[in-house]
C-alpha cells in the first residue's frame with residue numbers, strides 16, 4: 001500500500017500539512033500518519049483530480065480553424081445578412097462556428113475519431129483531469145447508416161480514454177432532429193437499446209442533446225429510463241438566446257421549465273451551459289438541486305455569454321465545469337473564469353465568496369466545483385480525496401514559478417487563480433500514475449489531422 005507524503009494535501013476541502021495519503025487498491029484508505037510504503041513528495045502538494053464533465057473530444061480537431069471572421073456583419077434583413085429572431089444582426093457566432101464543427105464531424109472516420117480523442121484525453125490528463133464526461137453524438141457513418149456495431153464510434157472514444165487511463169462516463173447522446181445524419185437515430189427505443197448495450201462496456205449516462213434536437217416525448221421517456229437505471233441525465237440547456245426562443249415557440253416555456261414539467265429536472269440532471277436563464281429558470285434548477293455545467297473557456301470563445309454562478313449557487317443549484325469545444329484544456333482556467341466573468345459583469349471582486357471564506361476560501365470553492373462537482377455530475381464517487389474515495393489526484397510542484405512562495409493558507413487561491421500547467425508534475429487515477437505518452441500518440445493524431453484538413 002503506497003503512502004504518498006507531500007508537504008501539503010488538499011483533502012475533504014481542507015489544506016493539511018505533513019499528512020500522508022494512504023492508498024489501497026486504488027482507493028484512499030486513510031489520511032493521516034503514513035501506513036504503507038513511503039512515496040516521499042518533498043516540495044509537492046497533492047490535490048484531487050479535476051473533472052471535465054462535458055467534453056466533445058472530436059472537436060479538438062477544429063481548434064484554431066474558426067478564429068477569424070468568415071461571415072459579413074450586416075444589418076438584419078440586408079442581402080446576405082442573417083438575423084436572429086430578436087432582429088439583431090449577426091456575423092460570426094455560435095451558429096457559424098457550428099457549421100465548421102459539422103464539416104469536421106461529417107468527415108471523421110472511426111480511426112480518426114480514436115486518434116483525435118486519444119490526443120485530446122492526453123492533453124486533458126496533462127492538465128490534471130482524471131475523469132471526463134464525454135457527450136458523444138457521432139453514432140452513424142457518413143451516409144447515416146448504423147455501423148455493424150451501432151456503438152462503434154462510442155466504443156472508439158471509450159477505448160481512447162481507457163488507453164490514456166482516464167475515467168470516462170460515456171454520455172451517449174440522443175439526437176432526433178436537425179443536425180447531421182451521423183447524429184440521428186430512429187426512435188427512443190433504438191437509442192435506449194444502444195445505450196443499454198454500451199453500458200455493458202463502459203459507465204454511461206443518458207443525454208438527450210437539447211430541447212432543440214429532441215422532442216418533449218423523447219426527453220420524458222429517456223429521463224424516465226435514466227431514473228429507473230440510475231444513470232445521470234445530461235442536456236445542453238439555454239446556451240443561446242435563439243434556443244430559448246425556439247423552445248418558447250414550440251412549448252410555450254423555457255428549456256429548464258420544460259424539463260421540470262417533463263420530470264427531467266432532478267438532482268441527477270446536469271444542465272450544460274445554462275447561460276440564458278431567467279429568474280424562474282434559476283429557481284427551478286435550484287429547487288431540483290440540479291447541476292449546471294459551465295464551460296467558460298468555450299462560452300467566451302463562442303460568444304455565448306456568462307453563467308450566473310452566483311445566482312445559481314444562491315438558489316441551491318450545484319456547479320461543475322466542462323471543456324466542451326476543447327478550445328483550451330485547462331479546468332482551472334474554467335474554474336477561475338467562472339468568477340472572472342462575474343467580476344467583469346458586476347464590477348466587483350470575489351463575487352463567488354459571499355461566505356467571506358478567507359484567503360484561500362474562494363480558490364478552494366472553485367477547485368471543488370472543478371473536482372468534486374464534476375464527479376457528482378457524472379454520478380461518480382469522490383473528488384475530494386476523503387477515505388473511501390478513488391485515489392485520483394495530481395502532484396503539484398510548489399516551487400513552480402507560477403505559485404512559488406505559496407503557504408498552506410493561500411495554497412488554494414494560488415492554485416486556482418495562478419497555477420500554470422508546468423506546475424502539474426503527475427496525474428494519478430486509481431492510485432496509478434498516468435504515463436502520458438504524447439510521442440506515441442502524435443503520429444496518428446497528425447495523420448488524422450492531415451486527412452481531415454487536406
Ligand SMILES: [Zn+2]
Pocket residue numbers: 054056135236272324325
Ligand atoms: Zn456541448
